Amino acid sequence: MSQLTIALDAMGGDSGAEMVVEGTAIATKRITDANFLVFGDQGVLDPLIAAHGGLSDRVEIRHTDLEITAEDKPSNAVRRGQKSSMGLAVAAVRDGEAQVAVSAGNTGALMALSKVLLRTLPGIDRPALATLIPTRGRDTVMLDLGANVEAGVENLVQFAVMGAAFARTVLGLERPTVGLLNVGVEELKGHGTVKATGQLLRDTTLPLEFSGFIEGDGISAGVVDVLVTDGFTGNIAIKTAEGTAKLISAMLADAFQAGFISRIGYFLANPGLNALRSHLDPNSHNGAVFLGLNGLVVKSHGNANPKGFATAIGVAERMARANLCRLISDDLTNFGHHDQLEQKMVGVE
C-alpha cells in the first residue's frame, strides 16, 4: 500500500493548536505508516511539535496566518477562507497531496469549503455528514448529522445509498439494512417528504435492504445498519443522545459519591463499569465523515480532547485506506440509481 498522508487543520476547534498537536502525537503512535500535513501558524506550532520527541519527523508544517472562527458564516469561509488552515487542508486533498483532511473547526464552514473545493460526486446533489453510533451490538451509520438543515426526497434517497456504501466499507456488510428516521413505524406516519422517501425506497432497486421507518429510540437500539434523516433532525437527535449520556454520567458520579459505602461499591464495581465509561465518553466515538464529495473530509467535535482528536484521525485513516469515495462513486454508477430515481421522482416532489 502506498504511503498515506493526512492533512490536519491545526487551528480549528475550541482549544486550538495545542489540542490538535497533542491528538496527532497520540495518533502517530497508533498509526505508524502515515504522515501528516499540518496547516496553521508556524510560530504557534513549532514549539508544540518540538515538545513531542519524534513528532517532527512525521509532520510537515504548512504555514498560514488565516483561520476560520466559530462565528464565520459558510459564505464568508468560501469567499475569504480558502487560504485559511481549514481551506488549505481541504485543498491538499483536492490536489492529491493528502488522501483525507481532518478539522475540528466550524461545521458549516468546513461543509461549504469542502463542497466548493472538492465538488460533489456525479449523482449527488448535497453531501451529508455521517458517523458511527455505538449501540449494544454492531455500530449504526447515521446521516445526515447537520450538513444540510433541509433535505428533499431525492437528497434522502442519496443519503441512503451513500450510507449503505459507508456501511459496506466500514462495517463490512454486503447488503446493509437501512431505516428512515420517523415519528412512527407505520407507512402513514410522518410528513410528506419522509412518506414519499419511504415509498421510493420500498419501490426502488438499490444495493441495500430497506427496513422502513425507525423511531428515535431505534438509534441506540441498533435495529438497522444505516439510519437516514435530514440534517436538522439528525443533528438534534445526536446532540440529544449526547446530552442524555452526559446527564446520566453526572448522576452516576453523584450516586457513587453519596457516601463512604457507595464509594467502596464504586471501587468494587469499577472494572465492570469500563465498557459503560467508554460508551459514555464522546471522545471514544469522535469523527464524522462528509460523504458524497470527490475527496475525504473528517469533522472532529469542536470540544474534543487530544484523545478524541486522535480517534477522529483514526476514522480518517480507515476511510482513506478503504478508498471510501471511490466505493460510493462505484455504487452510484453500478446501480445506475440516478437515472432510475430521476424517472421515479417525476411528480413526487
Next chain:
Amino acid sequence: MSQLTIALDAMGGDSGAEMVVEGTAIATKRITDANFLVFGDQGVLDPLIAAHGGLSDRVEIRHTDLEITAEDKPSNAVRRGQKSSMGLAVAAVRDGEAQVAVSAGNTGALMALSKVLLRTLPGIDRPALATLIPTRGRDTVMLDLGANVEAGVENLVQFAVMGAAFARTVLGLERPTVGLLNVGVEELKGHGTVKATGQLLRDTTLPLEFSGFIEGDGISAGVVDVLVTDGFTGNIAIKTAEGTAKLISAMLADAFQAGFISRIGYFLANPGLNALRSHLDPNSHNGAVFLGLNGLVVKSHGNANPKGFATAIGVAERMARANLCRLISDDLTNFGHHDQLEQKMVGVE
C-alpha cells in the same frame, strides 16, 4: 374545592384494561378526593375492578364495545371512533362530566378526537403535546412531542406561549425562559421556519423570556424552562433520549453483573443509585398533556406499566386542579398576542 372527576380510556395502551385498572388502583391510594369514569368493556372491567377491594366505590364503569387500535388512522378515529372508549372519555370532558381525560391509546387518534370534540382555544390553530423533561435541576417543559408533524412560524410562537403558561402553572414560575430547539445557537443557524420564529420571539412582547436557540444537548441540561420545537423533531428527540437512557441502563446492569465483586459493589452503591434509577425509569415521568384545547387530555405512554399509568393520572389531577386550560386561555387573551402576531406575521411566511 369541588369534587374532581377523571375520565379514563380503559382499552388504550399495549396491555389494555388490566394495566389501566391496576394503575387506577395505585392512583386512588394517592388521590383520595377524586372519582373516575372508566370507559370500556364492562365484561372485561368488572372482574378486574372487583379484584381490588374498595376500588368499585371510586370508579363508575361506562360500557362500550368499541375501541381504537394502534393501526387506526386519525381520520377513521374521528369518523367511526366517537363512541369508542377513547372518544367517550374525551366527550366526558367536553360535556363537563369530567375535568380531564387520560388515555394510553394511539396518539394520532387521541389528538384527532380531542381536536374535533373539544376544539382549539381562540388564537390557537393547532394543539401541541407537552411534557416535563427531568434534568439535573428543575424540570423543563418540552413541546410539541408529536401532535403535529409540521409546524409553521405561527404554530411555533403559539407553542411558546402555551408552554410558558404550562410552566407558570406547573413549575410556579412568573416569567419562564423559553428556548427554540435548533442545530446551533447563532441567529443564522437553522432552516427558514426556525430562523423566522426566533426573529419573531425576539421582537414580540410576550409573557415569557426568550432565550434564543438551544441545541439538542440542552434538553437534558435544563438550560431553559420551556423548549419549543415542531412535533417531528420533538418526537424524535424525546424518543432518542429514552433510547439512550435504556441502553445505558442495560450497560449498567451488565457492569454490575460482570462478576461477584461487581455485584457486591452494586449492593453497596445501591442506595445512592436510587435517584438515577428513578430518572432512568420512563414510568416515573409518564403523562404528556395536549395544550391549546377547550379541555384537558393527558396521553400516557402506550407501554406504560400500572405505576406509569398512575403517574399519568397524577399529572392529569395536577393540571385539572390548576385549571390549566383557563390559564392558557387567559394568557392568550391578556397579552392580546394574537392580533400583535398577526400583524407581525404578514410577509414572514
